[in-house]
Each structure stands twice: as C-alpha cells, then as structure tokens.
Amino acid sequence: MTEHEMFKATIYPIDSDSNKVIILTPDYIFDEVKQDEAEQFIESVYGEEDFIDSLDQNKVHNIDTIVRVSSNQKTHIITVKTKVNGKKETDFLSIDNRERTEQFLQELYQYLKDDCSFQVKEYSRWTAAFKPLLALLIIIGSGVFLTWFAQEAQNGLSRTRVVKASVYYLYKAMAFIGPTGAIIISGIALLIGMAVLAYRVKNPPIMTFIKRNN
Incomplete structure (x- = not known):
C-alpha cells in the first residue's frame, strides 16, 4: 500500500504477481490500473478527468454511487454494490492480503461515514x-x-x-x-x-x- 500526500490517494496492490493496482481517492475507486499509469496519475502527469477517460469505465466507481460494501474478513475479496440512475450493479475488488483489505475498508469508510454506517458481523x-x-x-x-x-x-x-x-x-x-x-x-x-x-x-x-x- 502506498500513500501520496500531494493529494489524497492510496494505491493497493491487487496481487503479488500482477502489475495492476487499485487507487482509492476521496471521490473514486479506480480498479485494475496498471502500476506505471497509477504512478503517473499520482504524480499528476494526468488530470483526473483525463485519467478517468483513459480507463475502462466499468472499473471506475464514483464513491457517491456506492450503496453497500461487504467483505469476509477471512478472505481478501470486497463486494461493491452501486446504483447509478436507478440501475444497480455489483463488482468485486481483490487486494493482495487481508490486512490491506481491512485498511482499504477503513479508509473508504472515512470518505463515506457521513452517509454510511460501518458494521462487523460474526456469523454463527x-x-x-x-x-x-x-x-x-x-x-x-x-x-x-x-x-x-x-x-x-x-x-x-x-x-x-x-x-x-x-x-x-x-x-x-x-x-x-x-x-x-x-x-x-x-x-x-x-x-x-x-x-x-x-x-x-x-x-x-x-x-x-x-x-x-x-
């Protein structure tokens, strides 16, 4: 996980064998971004709008559209449900280990806490x-x-x-x-x-x- 202070953005590796990452900002989740493109974005080589346009739009999630996020603490898969113009969609994010997955969820909640609740539920x-x-x-x-x-x-x-x-x-x-x-x-x-x-x-x-x- 890499944090950059130029503006708030955190890079989360997808897995150790991939050169793709997830970028989390206060406004967006960018999924399956190539490592070099992520670094260029962080260094402000791209403007945010240009960067978004360069990506697969199915892999760009505006956090204001998120209605529910869930993850089993025994895995490192995150389920993200969004709603845009009345249309609901479900996507899955993968982060390389459980510790970073928890960090991602905590950081995401900080951006959403005014409108969302956070809950941990242990099933019998x-x-x-x-x-x-x-x-x-x-x-x-x-x-x-x-x-x-x-x-x-x-x-x-x-x-x-x-x-x-x-x-x-x-x-x-x-x-x-x-x-x-x-x-x-x-x-x-x-x-x-x-x-x-x-x-x-x-x-x-x-x-x-x-x-x-x-």
Missing part, C-alpha cells in the same frame, strides 16, 4: 449454513422436477398441445439429455452445494459491511 455456524441449506433444497426440488420433465420430454409432445417456443426448446433440450442426464447434472450440483455448506459451517464468515443510510 447455523446462520452461515442457512443460505447453503436453502440452495440445497432448491437444487433437490429442481432436480426432481427436471428429471420428471426430461422423462415427459422423451415421451414426446402431444400433437394437440400448444406450447410457447421457449418451452418447446426446453422440451428438446431435456429430451436430449434425458432423465439420466438430469440426475447426473442435479447430482453434481448437489455435491457442489454440499461442499459449500460444509465449508461455510466449518468457516463461518466474519463480515464487514459499509451500508448507505436510508
């Missing part, structure tokens, strides 16, 4: 398991339905039955994979869901939230 094992369990139930239900649907599809459409084009193509797809294929796909999804559940129960998250006040 049961709370951490809730969403994965719900996902497992959905997978099981979907698997049963798709297996039945595939069987019906292989039996063929009734000539007198009128269906929408989208349903027809679904029939064709399910007829192709058949009930065995549906069972295999559902089984793989179920195994993935069980692995996620086991991981969440074993490692319940400690979440940091920055939320815009209503």
